[in-house]
Amino acid sequence: MASSRMMQTLIHLLKCNIGTGLLGLPLAIKNAGLLVGPVSLLAIGVLTVHCMVILLNCAQHLSQRLQKTFVNYGEATMYSLETCPNTWLRTHAVWGRYTVSFLLVITQLGFCSVYFMFMADNLQQMVEEAHVTSNICQPREILTLTPILDIRFYMLIILPFLILLVFIQNLKVLSVFSTLANITTLGSMALIFEYIMQGIPYPSNLPLMANWKTFLLFFGTAIFTFEGVGMVLPLKNQMKHPQQFSFVLYLGMSIVIILYILLGTLGYMKFGSDTQASITLNLPNCWLYQSVKLMYSIGIFFTYALQFHVPAEIIIPFAISQVSESWALFVDLSVRSALVCLTCVSAILIPRLDLVISLVGSVSSSALALIIPALLEIIIFYSEDMSCVTIAKDIMISILGLLGCIFGTYQALYELTQPISHSMANSTGLLIPPPLHLDVTSCDHHSALQQDPV
Template sequence: MLKISLLARDNTSKPKSLDDGSKSLSESSSSITSERIHPAEEANGLSMMQTLIHLLKCNIGTGLLGLPLAMKNAGLLVGPFSLLAIGILTVHCMVILLNCAHHLSQRLQKTFVNYGEAMMYSLETCPNAWLRTHSVWGRYKNNNKRNNCLKNKNKCIKNNSFLLCLPLLFFLRYTVSFLLITTQLGFCSVYFMFMADNLQQMVEEVHVTSKTCEPRKILVLTPNVDIRFYMLTILPFLILLVFIQNLRVLSIFSTLANITTLGSMALIFQYIMQEIPDPRNLPLMASWKTFLLFFGTAIFTFEGVGMVLPLKNQMKHPQQFSFVLYWGMSLVIVLYICLGTLGYMKFGSNTQASITLNLPNCWLYQSVKLMYSIGIFFTYALQFHVPAEIIIPVIISQVSESWALFADLSVRTALVCLTCVSAILIPRLDLVISLVGSVSSSALALIIPPFLELITFYPEDMNCITIVKDIMISILGLLGCVFGTYQALYELTQPINHSVANSTGVYA
């Protein structure tokens, strides 16, 4: 199997640093700290259809099931328009990220730069000459200038270079990678709980599941087997799944995931479009307090920003990615709006945290849980791919070549076990991850891309409209981060039997 490493070292292209004296240092230390991504070879790259499949699956996760409740928190009129606006802003920020990465790769004569590198390299051309001169300090641990500064702190402190430059640039260099790791592993932990929860319900509800599909009645079930048993049952299968590192092979599983997700969505839409009550009784606008909950849920739902650059890099024809992005995200946004709006219109004030809680308890709609769980199972590998390929190259660089494969598989196993342990130990994990996801996802999707565009293109005479636009989007993303944090903290203060946003609960 041909391994296409998303973050493997790139020894064919060297960074053209603005600090000529750092070139040899850059080359010597790139094997440790660089996050290079090999461009896909023409024969082995992803096709447009494979890329579209990956893009769809990365954005259709557990958050989709909570959109009807999000619409309830926003209102029948405000909800769809707000979700459309957030979707358009998210896609626009993805395009900004792609443009900045492409511009920097051409400027530095590199085949590709990832998210973290784009943030660091953009500082080399920012308007501040002092930052341009010293931006290399934040990039490599083995830089002699940095080591000299650490040895001569008193001298550096006098000219503020140690206090200001080193912490700031080092922080910016690794903040993006940290956010990516936190966000993607957070999604994986939510997926772990979601699959185990659905498996538990399907087993526990067998004796109360009927053949006739009638409106669901609330019936609290006492679990016979602890949910942790189901998590441990899923664990070995997920470990085997993440051993697959080739995106072309993963596209097969993404196709299966999309098929099962499409089947479950078809059944959900088939039910919620029947006998929809008069929507005139529903409020067009909810209170501003519940709208804050909608904002956090909506931002959490867009999960694919971390895969945008890797997917483009692995295409046979990367120049076609913009078309795939617009087409794929248009489908995602339409799906979000339709499911959220129709689900709220169908169930009204009785809308639950997950739409599966409102479906009839019969065999037909029990299959929705099974199919959606299968889709989430395969999606786990895609969300896991980014943090694994950020961490693994650093670990492999510390061992000999003969131990590289063992180290690779061991780290993957450990990371999967980490997500499993998190799901087991942390109570109400979905709300904790929603808190982390609101902070990380807002930063990655709405705050950092506009800021990156400002520092990348400002030296090239950006127009005032673009500058104002980027500032406004970053401020909106910051507000979204605050609102998402508020949402998670609010839910965490509620009683333990309160419905949660990304789980189907234990009700029949």
């Protein structure tokens, strides 16, 4: 029984970290270089796992000190500020909780916006390439197809179905959808690996180190892809034997890091300078590999509701508290509909969503994954004879996260202000069916853990 519960926890952990972000990793490696990319992915992955462990230790310490069974990310931030020496921080400790909640909402709504673009892109490509899709799988040629229908039309088609999906609040029902998402994602990933491992050319002409400007985009993409700090606390809390979680965490994240490095590196080696914003754009235009888009789209459709739980659980209780009980259901459904429409509108208004995700990753994910955990460790343990080495380490992690936030944000904003043709490395032209702007992981900070008790 204990081993089955550990396996369930491991599956939840993998599900939270393995998703659409994989598809954009070959381009991320291209933005960093064939040597610098994999090494940086490994470093960011190890650093992120270390920050997860820091957060777990801080939460456990606060739980014992306050005699609470569990504290979440926001509460850990608030309680730590309440005990710090600075008077101003103590009196404004609640803003620590608000800040973490705000960053989680921004990150998760960013996921959902990308999901809209992802599903619309796939639907458009499958429909408009159907007449040139063959049964013979050969290396893909550039197609100069003029889109028949605007991409926004496909988004509006998907919108009502997603609104109906998020109306489902029964977590057991959502867990069934989660299982379907896992199956379709696994099948499509198997097909992708099966293709890219065939006939990889010798990478003698691929740069080991890319331009520093594109590396800043790589940082935002990578840190967003590895963003999973917010889910470790509820995952550990739902284990019957929480002391076993460290083993699950190290095993699960090791698998994730290895998978990310393999797909990103092999994908870039396979397609080289032709690497697109999503690896699916490089796959042969035949029915077998078109099914990859279909399976991934089905998985993302169901995953949308799970990702949506985080902002919904933060925003909806506050909205309901402002009205009488008779209006509670109406307000609940209205807020859910409005949030789905918000993610749809943001996807429609922002054509360079790959850069927007890099922007969100640089801002919110850097704070959640690196800056805040390191600062929490200093605030909580400084008065308990904390070693100078640990303090220096945490300061360096915070500075790294801050620098990534500042320079990654600047570069993403700069790229967003340029014409589409200025940065073809991250997008394709309008003559080709629009790319899948994917620089996210489908990690759900809380909701993926709430579907089934572990």
